[in-house]
Amino acid sequence: MLKKTEPLNQAAPGHRGECYACRRPKKHCLCGSVKSFNTRMRFVILMHDKEAHKQRTGTARIARMCLENAELIIGTDFTRNERVNALLKDPAYSPFVLYPGPQAVNFKAPGLAAVAEGKTLLVFVIDGTWRGAQRVLKKSHNVRALPRLSFYGSYVSQFKIKKQPMEHCVSTIEAIYYLCKEAEEAGYEKLNGQSRILLEIFKELVDTQLGYQKGKRRRREENDARA
Numbered sequence: 001m002l003k004k005t006e007p008l009n010q011a012a013p014g015h016r017g018e019c020y021a022c023r024r025p026k027k028h029c030l031c032g033s034v035k036s037f038n039t040r041m042r043f044v045i046l047m048h049d050k051e052a053h054k055q056r057t058g059t060a061r062i063a064r065m066c067l068e069n070a071e072l073i074i075g076t077d078f079t080r081n082e083r084v085n086a087l088l089k090d091p092a093y094s095p096f097v098l099y100p101g102p103q104a105v106n107f108k109a110p111g112l113a114a115v116a117e118g119k120t121l122l123v124f125v126i127d128g129t130w131r132g133a134q135r136v137l138k139k140s141h142n143v144r145a146l147p148r149l150s151f152y153g154s155y156v157s158q159f160k161i162k163k164q165p166m167e168h169c170v171s172t173i174e175a176i177y178y179l180c181k182e183a184e185e186a187g188y189e190k191l192n193g194q195s196r197i198l199l200e201i202f203k204e205l206v207d208t209q210l211g212y213q214k215g216k217r218r219r220r221e222e223n224d225a226r227a
Contacts, residue, residue: 033201034065037194041121041183043070043176044087046078046143048128048136059173059202060127066197067176077139084124088142093122096149098175099137104150107186121188123149123179127172151178158206173202 045060052074064072071083078084088095096105105112124143126133137144155178157170170178177198183189 033197033204034062035194035197036066036068037191037197038068039070039180039191039195040189041069041123041179042093043067043123043125044084045070045072045125045127045172046084046136046140047072047074048126048132049074049076050132051128059171059205060125062201062205063173063176063198066201076136078136078143079139079141084140085142087122088146090122092120094119095122095124095146097124097126097137097143097146098150098179099126099133099148100150101148104148106150106152107182107188108152125172125176130169149179151182153178153182158203171202173198177202 043063045064047060051060060072064070073081073083075081087093124146126136126143128136155170155174157174177195180189180191180195180198184191184195
């Protein structure tokens with residue numbers, strides 16, 4: 001199976017008024033706010049097909065633009081994906097999937113550093129709705145077989161324009177930020193606050209969308225008043 005990737009600077013078909021990089025309307029483009037930074041961890045964002053083609057407020061592309069040591073791959077079943085399997089076979093990496101569960105480890109786990117000693121932590125992040133992420137994990141046997149990585153802290157999503165299905169669910173960009181934060185607290189990463197850009201640009205995205213919704217609601221009320 002050919003790999004299905006989305007390189008950062010490769011133009012893709014889209015609406016004339018859409019930014020080819022962040023896939024948002026050009027008047028709400030966030031590319032100018034991006035400040036990329038490098039991480040010791042390598043991130044592989046597995047974006048669900050539906051998220052890639054229908055979702056314009058998704059955060060995976062913005063996260064990818066901020067992360068120098070990352071890539072984004074689109075699909076629903078990555079079992080035979082050539083790129084994913086090549087990364088899994090690479091002896092330079094110690095792979096995990098960022099996903100909650102009773103067996104999930106975190107950066108407070110004493111064995112995590114030992115597992116990754118001499119290797120780079122390879123973190124697969126599934127991007128999609130909660131139900132979509134579950135489907136990706138169920139179909140992708142190679143990713144499902146990986147040990148799970150999660151957080152030791154409890155976080156509440158600030159994605160105010162979307163209702164999260166469960167209290168512990170956070171957006172892709174928030175999940176990556178919290179993992180970077182905990183990795184730095186554990187001494188695995190030395191980011192010197194650079195990862196804050198993930199939350200800053202996420203807040204800008206949410207505020208822009210809230211402003212758009214507020215304006216749309218105001219115009220509807222004005223039209224109703226004239227009727």
